Amino acid sequence: MGTAAMKQPVAITVASLHPRSQPSQWPLYGAVLERSCEGELWGIKLAVHRHIEGMVITDLSDSEVVQEWNEQNEEHPIQEGHVIIEVNGYRDHENMKQQFASSLSMQLLVCTEPSDLQQWAFDVFAQRKNLTAAVDAIIQKVEAHREGTNFGGCSICHDDMHASCGQGSQVVRLPCKHHFHESCVKRWLLTGNHRCPLCNHHLALES
Ligand SMILES: [Zn+2]
Numbered sequence: 001m002g003t004a005a006m007k008q009p010v011a012i013t014v015a016s017l018h019p020r021s022q023p024s025q026w027p028l029y030g031a032v033l034e035r036s037c038e039g040e041l042w043g044i045k046l047a048v049h050r051h052i053e054g055m056v057i058t059d060l061s062d063s064e065v066v067q068e069w070n071e072q073n074e075e076h077p078i079q080e081g082h083v084i085i086e087v088n089g090y091r092d093h094e095n096m097k098q099q100f101a102s103s104l105s106m107q108l109l110v111c112t113e114p115s116d117l118q119q120w121a122f123d124v125f126a127q128r129k130n131l132t133a134a135v136d137a138i139i140q141k142v143e144a145h146r147e148g149t150n151f152g153g154c155s156i157c158h159d160d161m162h163a164s165c166g167q168g169s170q171v172v173r174l175p176c177k178h179h180f181h182e183s184c185v186k187r188w189l190l191t192g193n194h195r196c197p198l199c200n201h202h203l204a205l206e207s
């Protein structure tokens with residue numbers, strides 16, 4: 001993916017939903033993925049939006065099934081940013097999802113050139129992924145469960161941060177040495193705030 005400028009979800013017109021009027025010119029390829037049982041995961045992350053045709057492939061890093069396909073089909077590798085437009089003959093999201101959930105074999109029709117809207121869905125995901133990685137890189141997990149450790153209240157939710165915190169409320173430290181619940185501060189940082197909620201220290205979260 002290039003580093004195209006952020007596309008805003010504004011001014012979506014009916015015309016822009018169907019940017020290509022000649023399907024025969026679409027750069028399409030077919031792919032067949034197989035798994036041995038329903039419990040085996042496809043490992044394919046998809047962006048799906050009711051106003052956007054197809055399912056945009058956003059993350060393949062966990063997909064052994066796709067890795068296998070790509071090793072055997074170098075001329076048509078499935079890549080992030082491609083769009084699945086048909087699954088086992090279905091083109092509506094509901095049935096496509098159903099096929100992903102229950103089928104052991106999937107015949108896919110994949111498009112290598114996303115429309116503007118499909119590209120936008122991908123970019124939103126990619127930006128969020130980059131930001132999540134940047135947030136994970138700056139927060140430091142803290143052993144709050146050690147005896148005698150008490151950081152007082154989390155200044156975001158005002159609940160205590162000490163040994164009584166369960167598994168779901170890991171305490172973390174920002175570079176400015178302020179402590180918060182991990183879930184609280186992640187929510188804060190992932191919604192576009194790049195400063196410590198307590199001291200306003202600017203955090204380097206380039207995305
Ligand atoms: Zn909190």
Ligand SMILES: [Zn+2]
Nearest residue numbers: 176178196199
């Ligand atoms: Zn701070």
